[in-house]
């Protein structure tokens with residue numbers, strides 16, 4: 001078995017993590033002895049055991065004597081600092097692990113390259129795979145969070161077959177996607193720290209913005225209401241699991257929510273930066289913008305997006321609210337069919 005095959009498994013494990021990892025990286029770890037996996041684990045929750053700890057703890061009692069002769073594979077450089085939990089380099093040395101293979105270095109200043117050096121100094125053989133793509137992808141939230149001081153921004157919306165977010169007749173109830181797509185969206189919601197929408201979406205659609213169709217944590221509802229249009233009677237304020245956070249204009253209504261004054265009249269670059277700064281402060285490393293057109297277009301226009309997932313349903317509306325247009329430089333990542341719907345995933349131009 002090649003090292004990269006095992007690293008691919010660490011990436012799979014890392015992806016099992018949901019939004020409870022907050023600003024921490026998603027990390028998976030595998031312990032391999034003589035071609036057999038004797039331990040596996042991933043980081044599940046900020047402040048709780050790291051992947052390496054869970055991996056070593058999963059080793060059966062009778063296999064524990066094999067640990068010094070085994071190789072520990074980790075999707076990211078192990079940490080060497082004591083934060084909410086002890087340093088993983090300490091655990092590796094304590095357990096007498098002699099070989100460590102990891103993919104990318106941790107972009108946290110105090111860790112980057114230091115952990116590898118600490119291990120090498122203690123005669124542990126360390127091999128790095130900085131260009132290994134699957135783990136690079138699982139680390140993207142963290143990379144953006146630590147280098148750009150903002151969360152990873154996922155745009156998600158559904159459009160009719162002829163490109164509308166909703167039909168012209170606002171009074172008509174409409175549904176663009178099928179049940180399977182809806183469930184998938186709820187699964188994604190368990191992996192994001194916040195779902196962001198505009199005030200009009202709250203007023204017209206009365207969404208709950210939770211993850212009720214998939215087990216896992218609910219995201220925090222975040223509403224952008226720069227003209228203070230919300231009355232406080234909208235359903236989102238009637239006691240969900242997560243207290244909404246509203247970015248308001250100058251005179252915030254009395255809402256059952258936390259409010260942050262933005263003071264800008266429009267959702268311009270300055271306003272977006274303020275919003276992102278606050279979300280970063282809250283340790284949100286991944287947020288999802290679910291609409292409507294004004295909010296999606298503002299983030300797209302100012303280049304604040306990292307991935308777009310677009311569902312296209314089978315129905316044609318004829319007229320309505322046009323769906324956003326991605327920049328021509330956007331790269332198509334994948335296209336798949338989900339029953340009657342099509343799911344297209346895009347990323348900004350390479351090197352953005």
Ligand SMILES: NC(=O)c1ccc[n+]([C@@H]2O[C@H](COP(=O)([O-])OP(=O)(O)OC[C@H]3O[C@@H](n4cnc5c(N)ncnc54)[C@H](OP(=O)(O)O)[C@@H]3O)[C@@H](O)[C@H]2O)c1
Nearest residue numbers: 157158165166198199200201227229290291292293294295
């Ligand atoms: N298909 C999808 O995936 C999807 C997802 C979400 C929403 N939607 C649809 O998108 C629509 C909302 O999108 P949107 O672009 O209009 O707004 P939005 O992005 O949800 O909200 C932001 C805008 O709403 C405006 N607004 C709020 N209340 C308003 C009101 N009562 N009258 C006029 N403007 C109001 C605000 O304008 P001011 O700056 O003037 O206050 C602000 O610019 C809804 O009909 C919803 O059904 C579709």
